[in-house]
Amino acid sequence: MKTRYAPNIRNAVIGTLVAGGLVAGFLVFGPGAGGPPPASGPAARAMLAVGAGAPASPDDLSALVVDRERWLRARPADEASWAVLGSAYVELGTLVGEWSYYPRAETALKRSLEELPAAKGNADAQLGMAALANARRDYATAKRWGEKVRARTPKRWTAYPVLIDAYNGLGDYKAAGKAAERLQALRPGAAPTLARAAQMYAGRGRSEDAAATAHEAMTRARTAAERAAARFRLGELAWGRGEPAEAVGHYDTALRTDAGHHPSLAGRARALAALGRKDEAMRDYTAALEKRPLPEYALEAGELYESLGLDGDARTQYQVVPTRAAKAQGQGVNVELVLGRYEADHGDAHSAVRRLTMEWERGHRSLEVADALGWALYRAGRAGEGLTYAKRATEPNMRNPLFSYHRGEIERARGLDGPARRHLAEALRINPYFSPLLAPRARAALEKLGEPAAGGPEDVWGEAEPLELTRVEPESDAEPESESESGSGGRGRAGEDEEPTTGPSESATSESDRSRSSGSESDRSRSGLPGSDSDSSSSSSDSGRSEPSPSVPRPSDQTPSDQGPSDQTPSDQTPSGE
Structure with a gap:
């Protein structure tokens, strides 16, 4: 693979x-x-x-x-x-x-x-x-x-x-x-270079290589600031493995080295919350916000307060998000991603879709943006379109529990019980504590789905690889772009280039996707047929009726040409191997 x-x-x-x-x-x-x-x-x-x-x-x-x-x-x-x-x-x-x-x-x-x-x-x-x-x-x-x-x-x-x-x-x-x-x-061998290598290994799912390289970077660190950054990195790797106690140890060491290292304060707050040490977690979030009042930190703190039932404190933190974001925007900083996430869950989901669609169209096509846009579409009642982006964010070897949770919830709304069960369980398997607000929701969703019926069809957990399906594209007067012109290079897995190509449309359907998931799509999910988790909301076979084609630009669309020439292979998202 x-x-x-x-x-x-x-x-x-x-x-x-x-x-x-x-x-x-x-x-x-x-x-x-x-x-x-x-x-x-x-x-x-x-x-x-x-x-x-x-x-x-x-x-x-x-x-x-x-x-x-x-x-x-x-x-x-x-x-x-x-x-x-x-x-x-x-x-x-x-x-x-x-x-x-x-x-x-x-x-x-x-x-x-x-x-x-x-x-x-x-x-x-x-x-x-x-x-x-x-x-x-x-x-x-x-x-x-x-x-x-x-x-x-x-x-x-x-x-x-x-x-x-x-x-x-x-x-x-x-x-x-x-x-x-x-x-x-x-x-070769420089501590900052090793730190970069550790990030790459972690992103590819090679957790042991990432940890070994990060440890080597720590041993070569010379200054206090460099040692604090190295310990923070080890804490992040431990947190990503779902080991909050080990993560706290690394963050503690980083903060003993550099008491003002705000990323370690925020990281420790997250890990302490996972260990049930809520008061200490709130203390650290407060300290991190004093050191650096990022809207991201306020959003995390608000979700911790909400998980504890402290709705008033949560609202106070949520109100900080747009205020701080506006200050950043005034200095030329792009905060559309954090604002999109905030609005999807705590504000106007339709506004989140507009923001994040603009981010995608300007060429910011990271996994974070794909996940955020998919989730915003789901929250705006457009789960069929959202699934396209959720798939993009959860490619093989991309281990992020939040992204897996989002995909699982979107699939559950579509009636795709097998894939939903798989991705919700995957989120908790990667990190059972990934969010004080969302991890309990993932467990509750799994309980509602329940175990598959005895003697049911194969692949009820959605584990099988989908078959490569050929889609007949509608005729168009436009000349197809060559791959070298597109700026995004190769495609992803089979089925990833089945997404719509037009721009966003407010007229796209926003009724509940769950009601549309009955019929052939739900039957495919229960039977475990390959492709049962594909985005079929634009198919005329869904509930025996045709719908307008979803209109959010597809993940594989080209990166805008104004990004300038590159002597790299043009944005091919699927390299030939490690």
Whole structure:
């Protein structure tokens, strides 16, 4: 079976934000950039750390910012120092959750490019612009900047971390995997490189390799910030395996090393809640929000409060989500994914569909967006369309309990009891504690489904691989696009290219899909026939009537052409192997 490249996904709410390259410390300049290095002290430590691709502490980064600002007041034509300053602003803003640093970063980086244009080799400023675009979740722009540098200097290792983040954000996991392999070749054995490798292994379902590589990265960590990040990564891997007690131990160690490491605070809160230590979990969420008031943290805290029946406290946290998201948007940060998730479960599901459809159409086709869009469609009463995206998010070797839970609930609404039973059980098997709010719902849903009747048909758990079915496409006057033009490359598994191709339509049916699941589709599910979990809501055989074709763009549609040229294989989502 072919394996698909994917980022290390621990929880779709937080996603890649706290586990991505910026928090891991990948700034884009090397030692000596920007004039003479700072004198010994915090600024020098920051310069040395980030020059090696390692994390730097917020205090050291602040000192570096002050040092370069002072330097540039006397030497305003120093393009390298402008690039250092801009990149440090990006990292500092990400670490402390102060998005107002991003416009300052953009100003500094553009000034560097004015002093030395990109065409004349200003790679540091270009990679700073790529890091800024990733921080704002503008992955197409990050990809363009990173690929320009790679095309000019393919052996420059600092180009590859920003490209990995950009490709992951666009859902181009094959390109991300190739970039990670190239980084390993250029920087073998470095702790940050090993950390990236651990993420790749975890995303491919190779948990033992991920843990071993993450441990090796920890042994090679040199600074306190780097050791804290390494311990956090081990905690995330333990949490992903459904081992909250071990995860708490790693988060504790990370916080003893760096008391302000807010990703570890949020991670420990999640694990403590799983262990039944609710008061401590709420304490840690409060501390994480004080360190960095991310809308993602507020959403998680709200769901914990809701699971405890503290509806008033839950509402207070939920109200923080759009408020903080609006502040981020004001600084150019894309928060559509977290807002889509929030609105799907706690607001207007139809608004969530609109937001997430726009994300998909702009080329942000990660597994997180596929899952969120599928769930929003289901919550808006369009489970048939939602199943298309839920399938995309739960490809083989993609182990994420939230995604499996979402798919199982969508299948249950469609009357596909066998596949629903399989995916709900899978969610709890991956991590029985994956959400204080949703894990109990998964157990309740399994109980309602019950065990299959004795002597029933085979494959009641939906385990069999579907047959490859050929679909006759309707005739169209439009010329078919070649694969090389599409920007999304190869297809997924059989049946994945059966999705609709048109844009979103508010006129699409929104009545209960459960009532439409009677008839031939439900019969197929009970009989265990291959394809029983396919999206058949657009078929005229459903309840003996025809319906309008679903109108959300299909997951395999092309990535917009404005993402720029690439010398990678164009976004082929199904690589030939590991």
